[in-house]
Amino acid sequence: MTSRTRTPLGRSAAMVGDTDPVPVPGERIGWGEAPLRVRAALGFAVVGAVLQSAGPVVGLVDGSPPRGFGAVPLLVVLALLPPLCAVVLTVAGRAVTAAGVLVGAALLAPGRALVDAQFLAEPLVASRPEIMVPTSLAPLTAGGGLWLLLGGHLAVAVAGLLAVGRAGAPLGTAYAAEFDDHSDDRSARARGISLFFALVAGSGAAVGLLLAPFVSADAFVLAGDVIESPAPARYGLLALAVATAAAAVFAAGSDRPAVARGVLTGVALAVLAVTGPQIAAGLVVDRLSPAPGPYFAALGIAAVTAAVWLLGRDAPEPEQREVSLESGRVHRVAGVLGLLAGAAALGAAFGDQLVVAAGIEAPVAYSNRLFVPAGLLVLGLSAALLVPRAAPAVRPAFTVALAAVPLAAAAALDGAFTATGVSDDVRVGPGVWSAGVALAFAVAAAVAGGIAGGAERDDVDLTERRVDLTLAGPLAAAALFAVGAFGLPAVKAPALVPPGIWAEFRLASWGLLLAVLVVLAVTVIAPASRPTRAAALLLGAAGLVGVRVLEFPLTAARAEQSAPGPGLWLSLACLAALVVGAATAVARR
Numbered sequence: 001m002t003s004r005t006r007t008p009l010g011r012s013a014a015m016v017g018d019t020d021p022v023p024v025p026g027e028r029i030g031w032g033e034a035p036l037r038v039r040a041a042l043g044f045a046v047v048g049a050v051l052q053s054a055g056p057v058v059g060l061v062d063g064s065p066p067r068g069f070g071a072v073p074l075l076v077v078l079a080l081l082p083p084l085c086a087v088v089l090t091v092a093g094r095a096v097t098a099a100g101v102l103v104g105a106a107l108l109a110p111g112r113a114l115v116d117a118q119f120l121a122e123p124l125v126a127s128r129p130e131i132m133v134p135t136s137l138a139p140l141t142a143g144g145g146l147w148l149l150l151g152g153h154l155a156v157a158v159a160g161l162l163a164v165g166r167a168g169a170p171l172g173t174a175y176a177a178e179f180d181d182h183s184d185d186r187s188a189r190a191r192g193i194s195l196f197f198a199l200v201a202g203s204g205a206a207v208g209l210l211l212a213p214f215v216s217a218d219a220f221v222l223a224g225d226v227i228e229s230p231a232p233a234r235y236g237l238l239a240l241a242v243a244t245a246a247a248a249v250f251a252a253g254s255d256r257p258a259v260a261r262g263v264l265t266g267v268a269l270a271v272l273a274v275t276g277p278q279i280a281a282g283l284v285v286d287r288l289s290p291a292p293g294p295y296f297a298a299l300g301i302a303a304v305t306a307a308v309w310l311l312g313r314d315a316p317e318p319e320q321r322e323v324s325l326e327s328g329r330v331h332r333v334a335g336v337l338g339l340l341a342g343a344a345a346l347g348a349a350f351g352d353q354l355v356v357a358a359g360i361e362a363p364v365a366y367s368n369r370l371f372v373p374a375g376l377l378v379l380g381l382s383a384a385l386l387v388p389r390a391a392p393a394v395r396p397a398f399t400v401a402l403a404a405v406p407l408a409a410a411a412a413l414d415g416a417f418t419a420t421g422v423s424d425d426v427r428v429g430p431g432v433w434s435a436g437v438a439l440a441f442a443v444a445a446a447v448a449g450g451i452a453g454g455a456e457r458d459d460v461d462l463t464e465r466r467v468d469l470t471l472a473g474p475l476a477a478a479a480l481f482a483v484g485a486f487g488l489p490a491v492k493a494p495a496l497v498p499p500g501i502w503a504e505f506r507l508a509s510w511g512l513l514l515a516v517l518v519v520l521a522v523t524v525i526a527p528a529s530r531p532t533r534a535a536a537l538l539l540g541a542a543g544l545v546g547v548r549v550l551e552f553p554l555t556a557a558r559a560e561q562s563a564p565g566p567g568l569w570l571s572l573a574c575l576a577a578l579v580v581g582a583a584t585a586v587a588r589r
Helices: 036-058 072-091 095-107 109-116 144-163 174-180 188-210 233-252 257-284 292-311 327-350 367-385 391-401 404-420 430-457 469-487 507-528 531-549 551-558 566-587
Strands: 214-216 288-290 354-356 426-428
Touching: 036 072, 036 095, 036 144, 072 095, 072 257, 095 109, 095 144, 095 174, 095 233, 095 257, 109 144, 109 233, 109 257, 188 233, 188 257, 188 292, 188 430, 214 257, 233 257, 233 292, 257 288, 257 292, 288 292, 327 367, 327 391, 327 404, 327 430, 367 391, 367 404, 367 430, 367 531, 367 551, 391 430, 391 531, 404 426, 404 430, 404 507, 404 531, 469 507, 469 531, 469 566, 507 531, 507 566, 531 551, 531 566
Parallel strands: none
Antiparallel strands: 214 288, 354 426
C-alpha cells in the first residue's frame, strides 16, 4: 500500500508555462516573504513579552510581601523565549514555523490569564512564591502590574490569532505553498508515532499541570492541586491542561511539518513559563520542596515536541515512499485491545471495589455499575472491528465509544478512594485494579484506532471534501444538549451531592469532562467527514451518551427519594439529536 501522490506545485517555470518559478514547500521564507499578518503577529508577541516582564517588576500586589527568591530574571527570560524563538526562526527563513510558535504560545494564554487573575480575586491564596510569600493574613489588593501582565497575555493571544493558518498569504506565494502543496506532507508512520507520544506524554503533561506545584510546609503558601485551588485559578489550570493536551494531539497529527514543529514548540515554551517558576520555588524557597507535577508537565510536552521534530527529518520523496502501516493490521490490534478493555471493564463491574475488615459490613457499590454498559458497548464494537470488511466503517464509532470506559472508571475510582479515606479498615479491592487495567487498555486502543484512521486517510483523496451543512442543525442541538447532559446531574436526591463539571469538581468529574469534550469534538468533525464515517462518529457518540442515560436506572438506589435529574433528560435529547444526525449523514450518502 503506497501513500497518495499529488502533482507538486513546485514544477519548473518551463513546465507551467510561466516566467517565474512556482514556490515549493520548504523554501526559505524570511521577513521579506512573510505575510503582513505574520509580521504584525511578531510585533504583538514582542509587546506581550515586554508587558509580561514589566508586570512582576511593577508589582502584581500593592504593598506586596517579599518574593520567595529572585525570580525576576527567570520570569523575564521565560516571557521573552516565544517571541525570541519566532524571530530567530523567521531570520533563518522558517516563517511558517515561527508563526506556529506564536499560535502554540497563544493557545495557553487564556489559561495563564485566568491563573494570574487570582491576584485580582484574592491575592492571599494565589500560591505564587515567585511573586510573593505572605507572612500574615492581612488582606492584599491587586496592583498596577497585574493589568500589565493581563495585557501581555491578551497581546500574546492576538499574536496567535493573527498568525494562525495561512495568515492572509496570497495564493502562489512561498508561504501559501506550505499549506497548499501536499508533496511535503509527513508520512503516516511519522504522524502515527507522533500521535502516540501526544496521547501518552501529552496527557501526562496535562495531568502534571493539574497536580500540586510543590510541597509546602508554610501555612501561608498553599500547595493544592486543581481541585483544592481557588477560582479562578482552578479554571485556569483546567484551561491550561485542556489546551496542552488538545494542542499536542492537533500538532502531532498535522500533515505540515512546519506547523507541527512550530505549534508544539510554542506550547512547550508556554508550559515552561508555567512550570519553570514552580520547579524553582520547590528547589530554593524555604519550607517548600519539589513535587512531581511540574516535572511531568515539562518533560511530557518536551517529549512530544522532540518526537515531532525528529520524526519530520529526512523523509523520502512521496513517489518513492511506502506507508509502513497497513490500516487492516492496525484495526486488528485496536480490536484486540478493545476486547481486553471491555473484558476488564466487566471485571471491574462485577469485582469487589472495596475490601473491609472483619466485622464491618461492606457497602453496596453503585459507582461501578456503569462499567456494564460501557464494557458491553466496547466489546461489541471491538468484535466488529475484527471483521475486515466492517472495520473501516466501525473504527470511528469504536474510537469515540472508548470514552465510556474512563467515564465509568472515574466514577468508580472516585467512590472507592472516597471510601478508603474514611477508615483504615477499608481498602480497595480487585474491582479497582480491573478498572485501572480497563482504563489502560482503552487508552491503548484509542491510540491504535487513531493510527488506523491516519493510515486509512492516507489512501483517500480528500481534495474534494466539503462540509455537509445539512448536519448543522442536529449537531448544534447535540452539542448544546451534551454540555448539560454531562455538566448537570443525572440523579438528584435530597442527601445526594453528585460530581459535576461546574461545581463539586472531583475525580469523577474528569470522566464527565472527557465525555463532553469527545461529544463536542465529534459534532465539529462529523460535518467535514465522509458520510459513512460521519454516521459512525455520531453513532459512537450516541453510545457514549447512552451510557450516561443508563446512570439513573443503574445507580438511582444509592440515595433515598432519588429522581431523574436534568442531566438525564438532556442526555436523552442529545442521544436523539446524534441519531438524527447519523441518519441524515447516511441519507446524504
